[in-house]
Amino acid sequence: MTDFPDIPLGAEDRELADGVRAGARRAVAKAITLVESVKPEHQKRAAALLDHLLPDTGKAMRLGITGVPGVGKSTFIEALGLDLIARGHRVAVLAIDPSSSVTGGSILGDKTRMEQLSMREEAFIRPSPSAGSLGGVAEKTREAMLICEAAGFDVIIVETVGVGQSETTVAGMTDCFVLLQLPNAGDELQAIKKGVVELADIVVFNKADLDPVAAERAAGQMRSALAMLRPASDHWQPPVLSVSAARRTPTGIPSGNAMADFWATVERHRQALTESGELAAKRRHQARAWMWQLIDAGLRSRFRRQPAVAAELPKLTEAVAAGTTTPAAAAKRLLELPGHAYDNLKFD
Helix, strand or coil, rough: CCCCCCCCHHHHHHHHHHHHHHHCCCHHHHHHHHHHCCCCHHHHHHHHHHHHHHHHCCCCCEEEEECCCCCCCCHHEEEEEEHHHHCCCCCEEEEEECCCHHHHCCCCHHHHHHHHHHHCCCCEEEEEEEECCCCEEEEEEEHHHHHHHHHHCEEEECCCCCCCCCCHHHHCCCCEEEECCCCCHHHHHHHHHHHHHHCCCEEEECCCCHHHHHHHHHHHHHHHHHHHHCCCCCCCCEEEEECCCCCCCCCCCCCCCCHHHHHHHHHHHHHHHHHHHHHHHHHHHHHHHHHHHHHHHHHHHHHHHCCCHHHHHHHHHHHHHHHHCCCCHHHHHHCCCCCCCCCCCCCC
């Protein structure tokens, strides 16, 4: 696969990798738990596991879905998942729930909200806490995507936290970025929408049946707004759709052609980017960006663990909080500690 030697894989994790490749949902869940662990020994095992699974990844459609709370993301994703399963697809949903800034806990309720989809063997739903990560995704969402791809899920859906303008990180890890909107949302949401609209590949007004007139008016306004923006791709002009994911047939699939039309749009987007070579270039860029993000995070972690830094950091942190020194001066002091703490970082 590469010119670099494989990272050794222990017997337990080799068995886990075999379970993932077989599509066993329990093995997939255990593998994601392993990569989400912060224990150093687990991180080493996770790196070896991902390296081992890498040849089986990269074939799935990666779909990111965001929108403000209450827009119906979970309902939309469940309806889409059931429709895709009926078409013969296997669907993995990585749902990110916000973590409390006070307790650090999360409700992780998305699996409960997707009750019908969670019971299907062709589906896998993994709720994960954001745990302070910015951009609406969890720190290990990318790794979880690779594990799901290795397990044979050919559609990977990432549902973001959905809290506002910063919900853009998911656009940098998926093939198609979908923005869900409410048809009767007024000007109070314009500031929230602005940051993500520029990156959206498809805009969908959900719950359109509640007020069809308002939905059509909002869709028209959005089309006009998109026409004034430079699209994220030179080969794709983001369309605006209206759906009602809550109106279902007895099997759980939305009535009418709402999901069929939406998925056809997703496939047209993928075809346009594939034929232009943009999809391959996009994934290469995402992989490089992911590498540098991991490097940055690793350097910060190792820097903080250096003895000289650990000794000075509490005092300088208090000084900054008290206003007796500036953040710039404190950072400079830490980076220039005797012994060159930053230059002589030791890597595990």
